[in-house]
Amino acid sequence: MIIYGAGLSPFVRKVLAVAAEKGLSVELKNVGLGDPDPEFRAASPFGKMPALRDGDFTLADSSATAHYLDAKVPEPALIPADPQQRGRVVWFDEFADTIFQPPAAKIFFNRVVAPILQKRPGDEAAAESGARELEPILDWLNAAIPGDGHLVGGRFTLADISVASVFVNLAHAGWHIDADRWPRLAAYVADILARPCLAGLVARENGFMARLTAPRTA
Ligand SMILES: N[C@@H](CCC(=O)N[C@@H](CS)C(=O)NCC(=O)O)C(=O)O
Incomplete structure (x- = not known):
């Protein structure tokens, strides 16, 4: 099984974590933003x-792919069968992709992608505006986390993977959760990111980021 993408994308990380949680072995074929690679384009129109x-089967989109993998390898289930829990998991996945990720992307793009990967200045005003936009979103999320350590049904689901994945990009950009303002969120995210399916990916990414930002020796 091949996943096309870059490991630093929150959407790619989501799918890799789902595969890891299910014990699936996948090959990550590196492609960049808007990559013309024909194999990638055939799978992602x-x-x-x-x-x-x-x-022979191809599929685009992280949520579609997570659902495909969950159906293909049912255990451990990451999308519950219970109607209310399933609805909540889909909601948190959608929340992560369409409400949380856009302001987080302003920070990640302008503090990591542009200056470090593309070697051009980031727009710091846009990054700061992303940080301001995040505040009410995280106020809501902090209050929405149940006391049992998981977003839905008291167990690890796609909801936890999708939401935690966006925090990894924020951390790469030097933005860290203010534990005084969002204590429940800080503890929750630390726990979810310690889960092996995510911890392994994050450790690899941290190594990559450290190499990218290491001072050059002549
Ligand atoms: N809803 C999609 C979003 C995928 C997405 O926007 N990926 C970004 C990278 S993080 C991308 O490929 N951007 C390139 C483009 O928009 O041309 C998913 O969940 O897979």
Whole structure:
């Protein structure tokens, strides 16, 4: 099974974590933003990462791919069968992708992608505006986390992976959760990121980021 994408994308990380949680072995085929690679384009008609190839079957979009993997390898289930829990998992996944990620992306793009990967100045005003936009979103999320350490049904689900994945990008950009303002959120995210399916990916990414930002020796 092949996943096309870059490991630093929150959407690619989501799918890799789902695969890891299910014990699936996947090959990450590195493609960049808007990559013209024909195999990638065949799997992702609009050029967005991640895309998946499983034999002859191709699929784009992280949520579609997470649902595909959860159906293909049912255990451990990451999308509950219970109607209310399933609805909540889909909601948190959607929340992560369409409400949380856009302001987080302003920070990540302007403090990591532009200056470090693309070697051009980031727009710091846009990053700061992203940080301001995050505040009410995280106020809501902090209050929405149940006391049992998981977003839905008292167990680890796609909801936890999708939401935690966006925090990894924020951390790469030097933005860290203010534990005084969002104590429940800080503890929750630390716990979820310690889960092996995410911890392994994050450790690899941290190594990559450290190499990218290490001072050059002549
Ligand atoms: N809803 C999509 C979003 C995918 C997405 O926007 N990926 C970004 C990278 S983080 C991308 O490929 N951007 C390139 C583009 O928009 O052309 C998903 O969940 O997979």
